[in-house]
Amino acid sequence: xxxxxxxxxxxxxxxxxxxxxxxxxxxxxxxxxxxxxxxxxxxxxxxxxxxxxxxxxxxxxxxxxxxxxxxxxxxxxxxxxxxxxxxxxxxxxxxxxxxxxxxxxxxxxxxxxxxxxxxxxxxxxxxxxxxxxxxxxxxxxxxxxxxxxxxxxxxxxxxxxxxxxxxxxxxxxxxxxxxxxxxxxxxxxxxxxxxxxxxxxxxxxxxxxxxxxxxxxxxxxxxxxxxxxxxxxxxxxxxxxxxxxxxxxxxxxxxxxxxxxxxxxxxxxxxxxxxxxxxxx
Amino acid sequence: xxxxxxxxxxxxxxxxxxxxxxxxxxxxxxxxxxxxxxxxxxxxxxxxxxxxxxxxxxxxxxxxxxxxxxxxxxxxxxxxxxxxxxxxxxxxxxxxxxxxxxxxxxxxxxxxxxxxxxxxxxxxxxxxxxxxxxxxxxxxxxxxxxxxxxxxxxxxxxxxxxxxxxxxxxxxxxxxxxxxxxxxxxxxxxxxxxxxxxxxxxxxxxxxxxxxxxxxxxxxxxxxxxxxxxxxxxxxxxxxxxxxxxxxxxxxxxxxxxxxxxxxxxxxxxxxxxxxxxxx
Ligand SMILES: Nc1ncnc2c1ncn2[C@@H]1O[C@H](COP(=O)(O)OP(=O)(O)OP(=O)(O)O)[C@@H](O)[C@H]1O
Ligand SMILES: [Mg+2]
Numbered sequence: 001x002x003x004x005x006x007x008x009x010x011x012x013x014x015x016x017x018x019x020x021x022x023x024x025x026x027x028x029x030x031x032x033x034x035x036x037x038x039x040x041x042x043x044x045x046x047x048x049x050x051x052x053x054x055x056x057x058x059x060x061x062x063x064x065x066x067x068x069x070x071x072x073x074x075x076x077x078x079x080x081x082x083x084x085x086x087x088x089x090x091x092x093x094x095x096x097x098x099x100x101x102x103x104x105x106x107x108x109x110x111x112x113x114x115x116x117x118x119x120x121x122x123x124x125x126x127x128x129x130x131x132x133x134x135x136x137x138x139x140x141x142x143x144x145x146x147x148x149x150x151x152x153x154x155x156x157x158x159x160x161x162x163x164x165x166x167x168x169x170x171x172x173x174x175x176x177x178x179x180x181x182x183x184x185x186x187x188x189x190x191x192x193x194x195x196x197x198x199x200x201x202x203x204x205x206x207x208x209x210x211x212x213x214x215x216x217x218x219x220x221x222x223x224x225x226x227x228x229x230x231x232x233x234x235x236x237x238x239x240x241x242x243x244x245x246x247x248x249x250x251x252x253x254x255x256x257x258x259x260x261x262x263x264x265x266x267x268x269x270x271x272x273x274x275x276x277x278x279x280x281x
Numbered sequence: 282x283x284x285x286x287x288x289x290x291x292x293x294x295x296x297x298x299x300x301x302x303x304x305x306x307x308x309x310x311x312x313x314x315x316x317x318x319x320x321x322x323x324x325x326x327x328x329x330x331x332x333x334x335x336x337x338x339x340x341x342x343x344x345x346x347x348x349x350x351x352x353x354x355x356x357x358x359x360x361x362x363x364x365x366x367x368x369x370x371x372x373x374x375x376x377x378x379x380x381x382x383x384x385x386x387x388x389x390x391x392x393x394x395x396x397x398x399x400x401x402x403x404x405x406x407x408x409x410x411x412x413x414x415x416x417x418x419x420x421x422x423x424x425x426x427x428x429x430x431x432x433x434x435x436x437x438x439x440x441x442x443x444x445x446x447x448x449x450x451x452x453x454x455x456x457x458x459x460x461x462x463x464x465x466x467x468x469x470x471x472x473x474x475x476x477x478x479x480x481x482x483x484x485x486x487x488x489x490x491x492x493x494x495x496x497x498x499x500x501x502x503x504x505x506x507x508x509x510x511x512x513x514x515x516x517x518x519x520x521x522x523x524x525x526x527x528x529x530x531x532x533x534x535x536x537x538x539x540x541x542x543x544x545x546x547x548x549x550x551x552x553x554x555x556x557x558x559x560x561x
Contacts, residue, residue: 072461073461074457074460074461092460092461092462092463093463094463096461097461097462098458098461100454100457100458102454104452104454104455104457104458106455106472106473106476107553107554108476108550108551108553109553117458117462117472118462120468120472121459121462121463121464121468121472122462122463150552150553151553152553152554152555153555170462
């Protein structure tokens with residue numbers, strides 16, 4: 001079983017075709033102890049183009065992680081539809097990869113074996129191909145020389161690089177990232193953002209990226225989706241037109257700051273609305 | 282164990298060697314402290330024995346045990362008895378391991394299966410297994426069969442119970458990651474559940490070794506005409522306290538060696554763990 005893997009650089013064909021389409025999706029958690037349902041988000045519709053980088057921001061608890069887990073297939077949805085490349089999806093699939101907030105690397109595997117892990121689980125790569133792809137991805141995320149280290153011997157930023165390499169190694173069509181840099185200090189974080197853009201420009205994956213930080217979203221994305229809460233839903237989308245490649249100096253550009261402000265104001269409104277709701281209860 | 286202690290290395294005083302000495306002491310701290318305490322204990326015991334504070338009718342001294350050990354090894358049946366007990370223990374223990382670990386993983390994984398078997402396992406665990414020995418002898422006879430089964434029963438339960446606990450404790454993030462990459466249950470067992478449970482399994486193995494050794498000895502005390510347990514029981518009837526204690530020491534040393542082996546295995550599987558940092 002040979003998987004015809006295009007090198008990431010070669011798969012870069014920016015087309016405006018919709019890759020991931022979600023329509024009228026809702027998700028309810030069932031709380032066993034209280035025997036009640038909790039509506040995490042409702043009536044979410046989102047369309048992400050092939051090769052597009054979409055960032056989702058929103059107040060804590062608005063259902064961002066839930067939405068991403070549903071897209072990853074880790075939570076089964078029963079309201080709404082979701083297609084990737086036109087095909088309906090339910091459950092995890094080889095066309096998606098997740099970069100988790102906690103690096104969730106296997107502590108007893110070395111960096112190299114961790115990067116191989118996703119490919120091993122998918123059972124569609126030949127051993128030689130797994131080895132060469134793992135080496136390639138480790139180089140891509142800048143971890144060359146650390147292949148034999150265990151996760152406990154890496155810094156937080158390096159663990160997240162390994163996490164990213166593991167996700168990229170399976171050559172997914174859609175890359176899902178849930179606050180991957182949240183645990184990093186401000187400097188490492190900025191550095192990783194720039195690095196991610198570099199890697200993304202080489203691989204041209206479709207990316208859905210969740211973050212708490214507005215400047216991170218605006219800096220990385222082609223489009224920022226703002227979610228509101230109670231129940232979680234999409235409030236507004238901001239197209240971000242800054243020229244690529246983007247460098248970190250963009251963050252000091254007045255236009256950049258103005259965009260962040262717009263997004264921030266919307267989230268603030270949302271937070272105030274919740275406070276009013278809370279006070280009324 | 283004590284060949285790692287070199288008195289010469291401890292008495293060197295030149296400054297360059299001072300550092301090396303400190304590193305040596307730090308590295309072998311456990312061995313040094315352990316050996317010192319055992320040597321002190323043996324010395325006191327031997328002293329009491331030489332001063333005839335201990336009656337040979339009730340107990341014995343280290344030197345007498347060593348002499349008797351040599352005597353039994355060269356002229357007696359010690360080797361044959363040890364081989365007999367060792368073989369029964371080994372077969373029973375391996376059976377316990379190859380059933381306990383997979384069963385533990387399954388019970389830890391499938392909640393309903395666990396609900397089904399949990400009461401049974403708890404009952405077996407709480408039951409005084411010694412009381413079952415006469416029954417087991419009726420089932421399996423007084424030859425090897427009954428001893429193997431006793432070891433199996435004694436060792437399997439702690440291994441099983443600890444493996445279940447290990448699987449229950451798996452970091453959910455690791456399971457999520459495996460699932461996101463389309464892992465099948467079988468793959469999750471092999472790549473997440475089993476490695477994650479290794480420390481737990483080894484705790485179970487340690488308890489299993491202790492219970493299994495007790496099992497094999499008591500089995501031989503009950504019935505049979507071979508093995509270390511038989512040797513102990515026979516020596517007891519003949520008031521040969523030194524022979525009896527040789528038997529006890531042999532079992533003890535076997536237990537310690539197996540524990541040390543287990544520790545080696547644990548280290549091998551845990552080499553990824555950052556070095557333990559803590560107080561003295
Ligand atoms: N397993 C669960 N069972 C029940 N409710 C849950 C569960 N997980 C999350 N929720 C609820 O669903 C809502 C959305 O949670 P989610 O984790 O998706 O939020 P989020 O937007 O990712 O928040 P944050 O920004 O803090 O990570 C929250 O109100 C939360 O209480
Ligand atoms: Mg979240």
